Amino acid sequence: MKLVTSPYPNVPLFRRSIFTHLLGTTPDTPHLIGGFPASSPAFIDAATATVLSRATLRSYALQFAFSLHDLPAPLAYTPNPTTPATVLIFSPNTIVWPILLHGVAAAGFRTTLANSAFTSSELAYQYANANASLIFTYPSLLSVVLDALKSLGCTESEIRSTDAAHLVRLDAFFGRGELQGEVSFDGERSNETLYLCYSSGTTGKPKGVETTHYNLVSLIEILRPSWPTMIPCLTPFLPAGHPGTAPGRVFWVVAVFPYLWCDQIVDVPTLPGHTSGAIEKYNMTSIHTLYSGAAPLGADLVATIRTRLQKVGADVIVSQAYGLTETSPTMIVLHPKDANTHIGSVGHVLPNLEVQLVREDAGEIITDIEGAGEIWVRGPTVMKGYLNNPSATASAITPDGWFKTGDIAISDAEGFITIIDRRKELIKYKGFQVAPAELEALLLQHPDVTDAAVVGVDSKEEATELPRAYIVPTGPITPRESAVLALEVQAWVADRVAAHKKLRGGVITVDGIPKSASGKILRRELRERAKGEVGHGQVGPRVKL
Structure with a gap:
């Protein structure tokens, strides 16, 4: 065991709602929101140049929170008083995102965020596991949502809509009223869960990570020393x-x-x-x-x-x-x-x-x-x-x-x-450890490779794991060109690494590398795929004399 300490001194932390921390106000300083001028920009939409000031963001969030407590028809239902309400957001990134996130926080509810690239089965799993009661989605993703709900056994009436014309639009949540203030999470209540983002951890199926108000407020404060030149x-x-x-x-x-x-x-x-x-x-x-x-x-x-x-x-x-x-x-x-x-x-x-x-x-x-x-x-x-x-x-x-x-x-x-x-991804080649990240960083230097992933494939004949690379070419290529590129890349890597790091498991060209929403390579998927294919240049069984 080796302890690694921070060069920065500890900073003061606060036990309160993330909404209070970022968008809170006080009677003595009504012109300030979260300690900054209410009129200053908080978010800017790149595509439309739409600007959300801190004041506008706070107001919209409190309007949204008001409607979460008093849902517009036909969404009204009787919530379970023993279970915190969870809102699922299934949408690509838009300027509406911060309004929804802060609005849910102001209402005192939870948010679970689903990757907009999810299939209906992936969405159904997260929706059920998070025990969500309300889904906000983007029009182009509506069919995925409906298929997910149907797969869970929901009827058309339970889904409350069969086509976009009968859905409740987001603008129905605004202009109906505004919470006078956010729900408080001061003191020990700051340990209550705010976000449920899904992670596989080190192994297994995706699990809902319970991130609290205190977690996020603390993160904001401890990040400050590493951003000393950022000017608000x-x-x-x-x-x-x-x-x-x-x-x-x-x-x-x-x-x-x-x-x-x-x-x-x-x-x-x-x-x-x-x-x-x-x-x-x-x-x-x-x-x-x-x-x-x-x-x-x-x-x-x-x-x-x-x-x-x-x-x-x-x-x-x-x-x-x-x-x-x-x-x-x-x-x-x-x-x-x-x-x-x-x-x-x-x-x-x-x-x-x-x-x-x-x-x-x-x-x-x-x-x-x-x-x-x-x-x-x-x-x-x-x-x-x-x-x-x-x-x-x-x-x-x-x-x-x-x-x-x-x-x-x-x-x-x-x-x-x-x-x-x-820890679970290090490749063992005849007693030597091979780090996939090292080989991936090298592969990305090749002029004809735009993305890459490396996994270990089992070799019974060699009684060891063999490093294999999956590469994405920089442009469209034919199957013959694909094989030529794979062998060329294998030789190129061999000239640049120690013997135990050579791509003895071969090289395979693919259209894309499977990744999580945060950009991490999903090596488990590649290892499963590797069981049924042979890479170009893969070391074969040795001839027994």
Whole structure:
């Protein structure tokens, strides 16, 4: 076991509703919302340039909360007084999202968020597991919702609608009234569940992660030391200002997309691994920092990204952060000032958190890599537990509060942490450990590969696991070209890695890599697929003499 401490001193934390923390008001300062001018922008929609000020966001959220307590017809029903109401949101990202999220919080209810790429069966599982009573969805996703509800045995009358013409539109929730104030979650009530996001944890089916008000309020506060140069907006608009004085603007995108919408938002770089010439077509010079998450970036890939951006005049710092749904999510951040000197690291532990690297758990040797261990974390951002799953919770959180992340890492003398890979995903080749993330970072350097994933495939003949790569070509190719590319990539990797890291399990080209909503590679799906196919260049049985 190795303890890793934060270089930052602990910060004060607050036990209250996330709504109160971000959008609260006081009689003495009615012009301030959450401590900032009510007229300042909170969200801007890239596609329409629609601006939500803090005051507008608060008002809409309280109107939405009012209607959640007094549902418009025909949605009214008698809730179960012993079960907190749960609202399911099944929609792509829109500017309505923050209104719904904060409105549910203000009403004192729970929210469960479903990936808009879900199939009806996936949605049905989450809807039932979360015990949701109300679904908000996007018109194009309505058929998925109806199929999900029907699969659960709901009748047409129970679903309350068979076509879009009879659905209750979102605008019916506004203009009916406004809560005078949000439901309070002060003190111990701050430990009540607010969000149910679904995660597979280290193993198994998706489980509802119970994230509390206190978890999120704490996260906001402990993140502050790693964002010291972020300037808040204090005006009703976003002034150009003087260099270094303009308010901070953050563009968030889930990393499952191959690139960003450069035509909608100028000055935004492409995501790591994208090899088209998109960034050469747009002005990127105002971007100063790019954060990556969901999967570790190798040093070579970071260098490639910086070089490409520098060629178009953008001197961009490429940094990383690390966390899990179960940790609300961020727990480690690479400060921009350290990004160029600690390339490949995810940074320092945030304040108020304790981290240890554990090499042995209940008699099991987790890793034999010198100096490495599984990251265990304890602190105010660790989830309450998995919904209605005490056995999974007990497996993930020790009696004294340590959450087992399932990620293997090393830490240097200065406390900088580098992720090696998942505990359950390390490949063992004849006693040697092979980290998929390392090979994936290398594969993304190949000019003809736009995405990649590496898993281990069992070889009975070799009595070991063989590393196999699944790659996404940068463009359409024929089956013959696919085989040629696979063999070429296998040889290319072999020239760049140690012998035990060669792709002896072969290479297979695919249209896309299966990933979770947060961008993590779903290796279990690939391992299942691998059982029924042979990769190009896969090592075959040895001839017995």
